Structure formats: C-alpha cells, structure tokens
Amino acid sequence: MKTLFRSMSVTMGILLGILIFLITLSFLSILLDEYLSFSKEEYSFLEGNKASKNKILVLEVNGLILNQSKQGIAILNSQIIYASQIEKILNDVSNNEEIKAIIISMNSPGGSVSGSNRLYNAIKDFKKNNTIPIYIHTNELLASGAFWSSVAANKIYASYGSMIGSIGVKGPSWFVYNKPKSIRGGLLEPTIETEEGIEHYQPFAGKSKDVFNPFRKPTEEELFKIQNLLDSIYDKFLNIVSHNRKIEKNYIEEKIGAMIYDSQEAKNLKLIDDVISLKTLKKKLVTELNIKEDYQIIKIINRYNLINELSNINYTSQKLIKDDVCNLYNQDFSVISNYNFSACEN
Numbered sequence: 001m002k003t004l005f006r007s008m009s010v011t012m013g014i015l016l017g018i019l020i021f022l023i024t025l026s027f028l029s030i031l032l033d034e035y036l037s038f039s040k041e042e043y044s045f046l047e048g049n050k051a052s053k054n055k056i057l058v059l060e061v062n063g064l065i066l067n068q069s070k071q072g073i074a075i076l077n078s079q080i081i082y083a084s085q086i087e088k089i090l091n092d093v094s095n096n097e098e099i100k101a102i103i104i105s106m107n108s109p110g111g112s113v114s115g116s117n118r119l120y121n122a123i124k125d126f127k128k129n130n131t132i133p134i135y136i137h138t139n140e141l142l143a144s145g146a147f148w149s150s151v152a153a154n155k156i157y158a159s160y161g162s163m164i165g166s167i168g169v170k171g172p173s174w175f176v177y178n179k180p181k182s183i184r185g186g187l188l189e190p191t192i193e194t195e196e197g198i199e200h201y202q203p204f205a206g207k208s209k210d211v212f213n214p215f216r217k218p219t220e221e222e223l224f225k226i227q228n229l230l231d232s233i234y235d236k237f238l239n240i241v242s243h244n245r246k247i248e249k250n251y252i253e254e255k256i257g258a259m260i261y262d263s264q265e266a267k268n269l270k271l272i273d274d275v276i277s278l279k280t281l282k283k284k285l286v287t288e289l290n291i292k293e294d295y296q297i298i299k300i301i302n303r304y305n306l307i308n309e310l311s312n313i314n315y316t317s318q319k320l321i322k323d324d325v326c327n328l329y330n331q332d333f334s335v336i337s338n339y340n341f342s343a344c345e346n
Contacts, residue, residue, distance in 0.1 A: 048296035053098045058299040065111025065145050083118035090126045100289050102134045110144030123152035138162050151244035155273040164266035168258030169234045
C-alpha cells in the first residue's frame with residue numbers, strides 16, 4: 001500500500017511538474033510573441049489633467065533611421081528609428097478623436113534611403129488622412145535622412161544649439177588594398193602589407209557584382225553608375241525639401257548645399273519654422289489648440305521595457321540592432337550626416 005501511495009505521489013508530482021512547465025512555456029511563448037510583434041502600445045502621462053480627453057502625444061525617437069528590423073525586433077527608444085514601427089504607431093492613432101496633436105521629438109543623423117523615405121511617406125500619409133497636426137522637434141540633431149523625413153510634418157522646430165541640414169547622399173565607402181601581400185592581426189588593429197604576393201578569390205555571377213571588393217579598384221564605368229544612382233537619390237531629396245519647405249531647388253543646391261547649420265541659421269534659411277525648446281512647444285500647442293484649461297500630454301512607452309532590461313532579450317536585441325546598423329554602415333546607400341559606427345569595423 002505504501003509502495004502504491006509512493007508511486008502515485010511520484011506520478012502526480014511528475015504530472016504537476018509537467019503541467020507547470022507547459023503553463024510557464026505557454027506564458028513565455030505568448031509574452032515573447034507579443035514582445036516581438038509590438039502589436040500593442042501603452043501611454044505614459046507626462047503633464048496636465050489625467051482625466052482630460054484633449055491629448056497631445058509626444059513620440060520620442062533617437063538614432064539611425066532604418067526601414068525595418070531584418071530580425072523582426074524593433075524597440076522604441078533603442079537608438080534606432082525603425083520607420084515601420086513609427087508607421088504602425090501613426091496608423092494606430094489615426095482618427096483618434098482624443099489626440100489633438102502629435103510631436104515627434106527626433107534626434108538623428110539620418111539613415112538609409114529606404115528608411116528615410118518610408119518615414120517621410122508615413123508622416124505625409126498621416127497628414128493627408130487626418131486632421132491631427134503633426135510636428136517635428138529636435139533637441140540636438142536633425143540631419144540628412146532625418147531632415148528628409150521631417151519636411152513632411154506640418155512644422156519643424158528645434159532647440160537652441162541643435163544642428164540641422166546635411167541635404168546630401170552618401171554611397172557605400174570601402175578600402176582598396178593594392179597588391180596585398182599579407183594581412184596580420186595586431187594587438188590594436190590588423191596590419192596589411194601591399195607588395196605583390198597574395199591572391200583573393202570571390203566567386204560571383206553578374207558584371208560588377210563584386211564592385212565593393214576591397215582587393216580591386218572599381219572601374220570608371222562602375223564609379224559612373226554609382227554616381228548616377230547617388231545623383232538620382234539626391235535629386236529626389238532636393239525636390240522633397242524644395243516642395244515641402246517652399247525653397248527654390250537651385251537655392252538649396254547652390255547656397256544651402258549639404259552643410260549642417262545651427263538652429264538659428266537653419267531658421268534663417270527656412271529649413272525650420274522656429275527655435276524653441278520642446279517644453280515651450282508643448283505650451284505653444286496647448287494655447288493654439290485652445291485647450292489650455294483642459295489637456296494632458298502623453299507619450300508612448302513599451303510595456304516590455306522592464307522585461308527587456310531584466311532578461312537576456314536585452315543582450316540579444318542589442319546584438320541584432322548592431323547587425324542592422326552595420327549592414328547599413330558597410331553596404332547601403334544612405335543619407336547620414338558624417339556618422340561613424342566604429343563597432344562595425346571589428
């Protein structure tokens with residue numbers, strides 16, 4: 001009898017353990033699925049009246065602009081601005097009667113051509129399909145692809161001392177080692193000897209498929225075609241800025257150029273609408289929207305930030321983000337203002 005009772009107890013213990021394991025696994029699966037999809041957003045109260053239905057949404061984004069994460073992970077405020085995520089957020093708040101205005105607080109040196117253009121179109125489409133005004137504000141940097149994206153907004157504002165501009169396009173950069181003999185890894189950096197003696201093989205199909213091979217010079221024809229591609233992207237950039245900021249295209253190309261300007265000079269050049277702090281902009285909108293006596297300002301937070309900080313997901317996501325950035329840094333055509341990501345060189 002004791003043996004039977006002991007056997008039943010062991011069996012029940014095993015079954016209970018399996019049940020707990022399955023419940024835990026199911027919970028983690030649901031949690032991870034929601035974490036990766038980012039299908040839901042939460043709002044954090046910043047100031048005003050918590051009961052008010054007159055809301056100004058502040059969306060804080062920082063870093064390089066990419067189209068979307070190649071690994072399927074996109075974390076808000078992660079030093080990467082994924083255009084696909086901003087597009088989704090704008091779609092989610094579309095025609096929300098409680099949202100009276102949106103401020104995108106952006107600090108960015110630019111990003112990929114496709115990402116910058118997608119973010120531009122997301123803001124442009126939101127304006128077209130909604131009566132909710134959308135504004136861009138920067139505290140530090142709004143350059144190149146970030147400026148490309150921003151001109152779609154109703155207005156652009158910048159804090160004193162921030163930097164604006166860099167209307168230009170960069171192609172991929174690469175090193176050419178002529179007649180390399182040997183490559184040795186040193187304590188701080190590799191050493192490359194460039195006397196004859198080493199052979200490099202790179203199987204490929206298609207003329208110029210290996211155009212960025214560091215062991216051969218590009219041909220004149222290849223450089224010509226790359227320059228044509230850059231010129232085409234640059235022309236679109238000029239047209240977008242000219243149309244949205246009401247500045248003559250020739251003036252942008254010849255006078256403004258791809259230089260970067262402080263906020264006051266950017267205002268003088270009509271690249272932005274005014275030099276004011278984010279705090280002042282909030283007050284300005286509250287007054288202009290006539291909701292001074294009844295409003296609340298909110299921002300989007302991600303419900304999984306705490307889990308992200310306390311788990312290995314943080315390490316994994318940071319590695320995947322680095323992979324996305326390095327892919328842009330090493331390979332893509334981009335609209336980035338003098339951005340250097342040294343970790344990609346290791």
